[in-house]
Amino acid sequence: MNEDKKTEIKVGVTIFIALIIFGLVFGWAKNYSFSSNNFPLTVDFNTVAGLENGDLVSVNGVRKGSVKSITSNANAARVEIVFDEDPNLKEDATFSIMMLDLMGGKKVEISRGASNSDLDYSKIHLGNFSGDISTVMATLNSVETDLISVIKDLKKSLDFVSINFTNDDFSSNVNQSLNNVKSLTANLNELILVNKNNISETIKNANQLTSTTNELILENKEQIKYLISTVNSTMNNADILIKKIDLLAGETIDGKNNIGKLLYDENLFIQLKESLEQINKLTNTINKQLENGGLEVKADVDLF
Incomplete structure (x- = not known):
């Protein structure tokens, strides 16, 4: 009888411990915290x-x-x-x-x-x-029609390329183009070989020309500087002259100088006009007297 009780106690303790372990594992899996x-x-x-x-x-x-x-x-x-x-x-x-x-x-x-x-x-x-994954599949379903259309277009393009590349005329044209390129390359190489000396001489002359130009610039450095300075001075003087001409033109238009007064002063113009008319009358009178026998001069002179 005692052995049976011991066995039952052992079984009960084992089950209790197992339940505790199961609870702890379940709580850990579900993130339960005590x-x-x-x-x-x-x-x-x-x-x-x-x-x-x-x-x-x-x-x-x-x-x-x-x-x-x-x-x-x-x-x-x-x-x-x-x-x-x-x-x-x-x-x-x-x-x-x-x-x-x-x-x-x-x-x-x-x-x-x-x-x-x-x-x-x-x-x-x-x-x-x-x-x-479900959202990805839903997205793929939404573009399914477009994807099928793209695949069909791609298949048509591949079929077109396959037909043209397997065509005898196309292959012949490609081969002819390659042969032309090969021939052009050979001719170019031959041209370079034939004119090798001329090309070298041309390059040499270009180098000499560059060196000569550099030497010329170095030798005439001061003269070039003076020339540039002179040009700058001339430009400055020309600028000053233009400003003075602008000033003179402005004064003339505004009537601030003699030329402006002659051109734009109405009173002076009227006086000049009257003077010319008087001179014209005097000239006519003298001409008439000369034609009639002589110049008559009337003078009333009082002497003392």
Whole structure:
């Protein structure tokens, strides 16, 4: 009887220990924590794409916490995250839902950020869904028609190229072009060989001309400088002369000099006109007297 009880006790203890181990393993797998030092954080996503309670939460790829709860509202899905320790997130941290494996598992990936200010854990933050295999397949389905059209066009292009490259006329033309290029290259080589000495002489003469030009410039350096200086001086003098001519023209137009007065002074013009008329009358009178017998001079002279 005692042996049976011992056996039952052993079995019971074994089952109890197994249950404890199972609970610990299950809690570890679901990211349950018995610690009271939790750091909660709330993030809104436009979609959670199959994210579940207890799923992994990592910061820069390092496991830091788990998903505590998921609720939905009219515009977003709200995910409450619990960290086992302070993740030291910054104000510019980003939140994304990513694939955990090919079987469709999801996780929340957080990029810590580089700001000097710490993240405010009391606020609700915004995250995004980075996509998974299903979204990739949906994208491929959306471009399926275009992809088929591109493949058909590519097949037509390949068929066209194949037909033209296997055509005897095309092959003959290509061979003829290659032969022409080969012949041109041979002729060019022959031309260079025949005129090798002339080419060398031309290059030599060009070098000599360059050297002579350099020597000429060096020998006449001072004269060239003087010539340039003289040209600059002449240009400056011409500029001064033009300014003076402009000034004279302005004074003439404004009537500030004698030429301007002669050209633009109406009173002077009237006086000149009257003088000319008087001279004209005097000339006519003298001519008439000369024609009538002589010049008559009437003078009334009082002497003392």
